[in-house]
Amino acid sequence: MLDIKLKTFLEVANTMNFTKASKNLHITQPAVSNHIHLLEKDYQCKLFDYHHKKLSLTKEGQFLQKRVRTLVNDELILKEQLRMGLPTTEHLKIGLTKTIGGFIAMKPLSHYLKEHHYENATISIKNTATLLNELREGTIHLALIEGHFDNQEFDSLVYSMEKFVCVAHKDHQFSKPVKKLEDLLDETIILREDGSGTRALLVNELFKNNLQLEDFKKRIVINAMHPLIQLVEDDLGISFMYQSAIKEELRRGDLQVIPLENFEMSHNFTFVWLASSIFSEHYQEIAQDITNDC
Template identity: 40%
Template sequence: MLDYRIDTFLEVCRFMNFTKAARALNITQPAVSQHIKYLEEMYHTTFFQFQGKKMALTREGRLFLNSAKTFRHDELYLRKKLEEARKEQASLICGATLTIGDFVFPEVMRNFLLRHPETDMAMEIGNTSELLKKLDDGEIDFAVVEGYFEKDAYEYRVWSKEKFILAASPVYQFRHPPGKIRDLFGERLIVREQGSGTREVLEKNLQTQNLSISNFSRRHEISSIHVIKSLAEAGCGITFLYQAAVQKELEKGSLKEIPLEDFQVFHDFNFVWRKDSIFSEEYEEIFHEFQKLGGQMHEEEKNGIDSARAGISQ
């Protein structure tokens, strides 16, 4: 059972304020102080320090925070597993960023549920920071994300390495022949919202050239990838997306990849869970099963294509 004083520690870290933590926990401030003092004495260390009037974690405090988040996640996961055992009903709750959830995971989930029809499965869609918070809070078991994250706090396995491309309608009229990023600044850029992994990857790669999205004279910010693709297909602008998100459009010819000399980007999709979890072995097994199901999916698609070609040749 998780020591209730660890919950107090986590609330203090959330607010960096004893009074606000006490209010959130509905206990007195002296009680909060006693809980923190108890933990510090137990571990023979100090978790907090003051820089002027500003409260901050010590190095040991940061280390304990990562462990405390894992403790809480593991206890909530254990409670869930025990409840499942009692009811003889398995469940799996995962998180995925939008590109992965919409364009990578649906077939994997289909194959998983065909193999495990007795398992209840749920998938939460959100940006990377939202999903990591849900993971820390024990609301999801693991996540597959495209954004950047603190690797010291999480165990992760690379799910895939994905190509990030510039896409436009075949009939889109460029102001200048597109060869480099700077040739695009007069174009209409259709881009994901701030906080999305897709937007973050674009921004970070532009920053390597001392550029930003603001260099584009006209910008349309859209939170839906399906709407972005629809607008790009209609010739309303150009967009940067993962190739996996536009694969069908590329194959049918409604969008085309525009190669750039100075923008050749590949980015990892990562399968993530809390670092040092006592359930790490189980998450490893899930990861490898999902990987096989992804491979099975591609093999099924390949066989379907081969069968179709054979039918045509006959």
């Protein structure tokens, strides 16, 4: 069972408020302060800073928060296994991003599930930011994502490397000859929602070229890949996405890839799970088995 001082620390780190933490834990505020003081004494470092009436985690506090989250989630899994009397391999809670789940990895995952006969398997299809939070909260065990992640907080295994391209309808009429990113600014751009790994990659690449989404004449935001691709097929605008997500549309000639002199990139699809988990070896085996079948 997790030490009460660590539970107190995690609650303060989550709420950034000693009073709220004491209410949530049903203990007094002096007890909360004492728990934090004892931890800082044990670890010989400050865990929190208080500046301009605002509480924040120190670097050491941020590191401890990540590790304690892992401990909490490992304990939840252990409790579940002991309560159900089942080994680890009977349960799988995995997350996939919408692009990966919709176009890339469902066949390898289906094959893996057929081979391993889980009694309880849960598949969560969300954007990258939501999946990372589900890992932190213990809702899922591992996730396959395309967005960026903190490699100090998560262990990882690369699934594949995919081309990230600009796409348009085969007969799309551009307002001017297109050679570079900035030649697209008069176009309507169709993109994913905040929190999407696909959107984050695009924003980052635009930033490298001193551009931003607001520079485009019009923007359409949608939170799913299938409808997004349909909008591009209906010639409502251009978009940026993984080439593997539209391989059939490209094969049929419905869509075209727009080559750009200052935009050529590939990005990894990556399995991630909480760093230093006691189940890390098991999660890596699952990730490797699915990767071997891709």
